[in-house]
Amino acid sequence: MEQNSKKTVRSGEQLKKSRRTHALVRAAVQLVFFIAMPGAFYAGFAGIKSIFGSISAGTPIEMNGFIWALVLVAAFTILFGRFFCGYICAFGSFGDLIHWISGLVQIKLFKRKKQFELPEKASKFLRILKYLNLAFIVIFVALGLYAKLRGANAWDVFSQLTSLSFRFDGLTVGIILFVAVIALMAIKERGFCQFLCPLGAFFALLPMLGILRRDKDGCIKGCSICKKNCPVDLQLEADGFSNGECIGCDKCAAACPRANLAHPENKLIKYELVPVLIKAALFFALGSLIGLCRFF
Numbered sequence: 676m677e678q679n680s681k682k683t684v685r686s687g688e689q690l691k692k693s694r695r696t697h698a699l700v701r702a703a704v705q706l707v708f709f710i711a712m713p714g715a716f717y718a719g720f721a722g723i724k725s726i727f728g729s730i731s732a733g734t735p736i737e738m739n740g741f742i743w744a745l746v747l748v749a750a751f752t753i754l755f756g757r758f759f760c761g762y763i764c765a766f767g768s769f770g771d772l773i774h775w776i777s778g779l780v781q782i783k784l785f786k787r788k789k790q791f792e793l794p795e796k797a798s799k800f801l802r803i804l805k806y807l808n809l810a811f812i813v814i815f816v817a818l819g820l821y822a823k824l825r826g827a828n829a830w831d832v833f834s835q836l837t838s839l840s841f842r843f844d845g846l847t848v849g850i851i852l853f854v855a856v857i858a859l860m861a862i863k864e865r866g867f868c869q870f871l872c873p874l875g876a877f878f879a880l881l882p883m884l885g886i887l888r889r890d891k892d893g894c895i896k897g898c899s900i901c902k903k904n905c906p907v908d909l910q911l912e913a914d915g916f917s918n919g920e921c922i923g924c925d926k927c928a929a930a931c932p933r934a935n936l937a938h939p940e941n942k943l944i945k946y947e948l949v950p951v952l953i954k955a956a957l958f959f960a961l962g963s964l965i966g967l968c969r970f971f
C-alpha cells in the first residue's frame with residue numbers, strides 16, 4: 676500500500692494493542708450499562724410512542740420518564756453520534772454477545788476459517804427495513820392501534836428478560852420474533868440494529884455533531900482496513916462519516932494504522948479512550964437522574 680502522508684503508521688503490535696484495549700474498554704462499559712440500565716433502549720423507544728400517542732389523541736405532550744429517556748438518548752446522539760448504540764444500549768450489547776458466541780461456535784466447533792457474514796449487498800438493501808418498521812409503528816400509534824401489537828415484538832420480550840420479571844403471557848409471537856432476532860444477530864453483527872431497530876432508524880435520521888471524522892488526506896492509498904472492520908458495512912469512500920448508519924462502535928478507529936479517525940473531542944483529549952469513559956460517566960449520571968438506573 677502506497678503512503679501519501681508523513682503521519683506515523685502504527686506497527687502491527689501497536690494496532691493489536693489498540694484494538695485489544697478498545698475492545699476491553701467497550702465491553703466493560705457495555706457490561707456496566709447492561710447490568711445497571713438495561714431498560715434505557717425500551718424507555719427511549721416508549722418515549723417515541725408516548726409523543727405520537729399524545730399527538731394522535733390531540734392531548735398536550737406531558738413530560739414523563741419515557742420522554743425524558745428519549746430526550747437524553749436523542750441529545751446524546753446529536754452531540755456525540757450514536758455513542759448510545761455503540762456502548763450503552765443493552766439490546767445492542769446483547770447482539771454483540773450473540774455474534775461473538777456465534778463466531779466462537781463456527782470457528783472452534785465447526786472449524787470454519789471465517790465467521791459467516793451476510794453479503795454486503797444484502798445488508799445495504801435490508802437497512803431500509805428499519806425505516807419501514809419505524810413508520811409502521813408510528814402509524815399504528817397515531818391510529819391508536821398500537822395496543823393490538825403489544826407483545827408481538829422482540830423488544831417486549833427482551834425487556835421482560837432484563838427486568839427479571841419473566842411475565843411471558845401474551846408474548847408468544849414476541850418470543851418467536853425474539854428467537855428470529857437472535858438468529859439474525861448470530862449471522863450478522865448488529866443485524867437487529869442495522870435492519871430492524873425502530874429507535875436506530877430514528878437515530879439515523881438525527882443530525883449529529885460528534886460523529887467520527889476521517890482525515891482523508893492522511894489515509895494510506897488503497898487502504899480499506901476501516902471498512903473491513905465496520906460491522907455496518909459502511910461504504911466509507913462514498914459515505915464519509917456523516918452517515919447516520921454508523922453505530923458509533925469506534926472499531927474502525929481502533930483498527931486504523933494511521934490513527935486517522937477521530938471524534939471532535941479527541942482534539943482536546945489525547946488518549947482516545949478517555950472521552951469514551953467521560954461520555955459513559957455522563958450518561959450514567961444523567962440516566963440515573965431520570966430513573967434509568969435500576970440500582971438508584
Ligand code: SF4
Nearest residue numbers: 760764767868872875
Ligand atoms: S440500533 Fe437499536 S438496538 Fe441497536 S444499539 Fe441502537 S437503539 Fe439499541
Ligand code: SF4
Nearest residue numbers: 894895898900901931
Ligand atoms: S482511515 Fe481507513 S482508509 Fe484511512 S488509513 Fe485509516 S484504516 Fe486506512
Ligand code: SF4
Nearest residue numbers: 905921922924925927
Ligand atoms: S464507521 Fe466505524 S464507528 Fe461507525 S459503525 Fe463502522 S466501524 Fe463502527
